[in-house]
Amino acid sequence: MSDHANTGYDEWLDAVAEGESYYLECENGHGSLPPRRVCPRCGATDLEETTLPETGEIETYTVVHVAAPSFADDVPYTTAIADFGPVRLTGVANDDVGVGTKVAAAVGETETAGERLLLFERR
Ligand SMILES: [Zn+2]
Numbered sequence: 001m002s003d004h005a006n007t008g009y010d011e012w013l014d015a016v017a018e019g020e021s022y023y024l025e026c027e028n029g030h031g032s033l034p035p036r037r038v039c040p041r042c043g044a045t046d047l048e049e050t051t052l053p054e055t056g057e058i059e060t061y062t063v064v065h066v067a068a069p070s071f072a073d074d075v076p077y078t079t080a081i082a083d084f085g086p087v088r089l090t091g092v093a094n095d096d097v098g099v100g101t102k103v104a105a106a107v108g109e110t111e112t113a114g115e116r117l118l119l120f121e122r123r
């Protein structure tokens with residue numbers, strides 16, 4: 001199953017899995033993630049792939065106890081937003097994270113469906 005709208009994000013996950021994480025930076029220094037053709041903050045169309053900082057910091061997190069069927073075997077799990085400086089990433093974290101925990105971006109799989117997702121690993 002491939003969803004064209006997600007193609008850019010899948011390729012981005014490939015890059016993260018290979019240790020080549022990047023984000024898109026516009027001429028004004030705003031960061032965003034694929035798929036993007038336009039900066040979400042200023043509308044600039046010249047976006048450049050820029051190396052993602054290795055470490056981010058958990059900004060907020062939520063423990064999910066009841067999930068959609070495709071995540072049924074994964075509960076409880078923790079979704080988190082991590083601040084990587086120019087960009088914020090949303091992913092799944094180990095359950096021992098808290099606000100301010102230093103993490104690196106990696107790629108994991110859901111237990112239920114084996115779908116790839118962004119995973120935050122403690123640093
Ligand atoms: Zn911008």
